[in-house]
Amino acid sequence: MTSSSTPGLTRFNAAEDGTARAVLHDICASGAWAREILARRPYRDAEELLTVSDAAVARLGPADLAEAMAAHPPIGRPTPGDPVSSREQRGMADAPAALRAEMLELTLAYQEKFGHVFLICATGLTAEQMRDAVRRRIGNAPHHEREIVRQELGRINRIRLARLAVTPATPPATTPATEGAAPP
Structure with missing residues (x-):
């Protein structure tokens, strides 16, 4: 099989374990998931990386899922200064105040019932x-x-890993607009 590795995936495959682990933690806070992804490097292509991620998510136990969910901000309250969080929750950004208030009430009730944030x-x-969800x-x-949370986490991880795999080999020069921004 020929390799169809992308620049971002090539960089991820070549990264020191500590650097790669930090990148993975930004994608998913589950240590078990990250260990499995790291153990299977190098990846031939993004599809292989996504397949391994899917399998790793499927094997997460309750404590591993809780670890992953603890790093996700509540819907409607993205992490301040985190462009990834803001981008992923863009749909709430311009919601009317009444809908935002209803969402807050619903997500707090959800958290009370299940003991973790509403993950979608x-x-x-x-x-x-x-x-509605x-x-x-x-x-x-x-x-x-x-x-359902496991499925949603898998979808989130896939989007974030796909973004990682296609990032340019050479990061753009730091500018005031990008300074301090989290990696994709």
């Missing part, structure tokens, strides 16, 4: 779609919701 792959979703999911049994 928010990329490309509108505020209304996110609200939390409304549907709040009635789930904990074991069923844990599997």
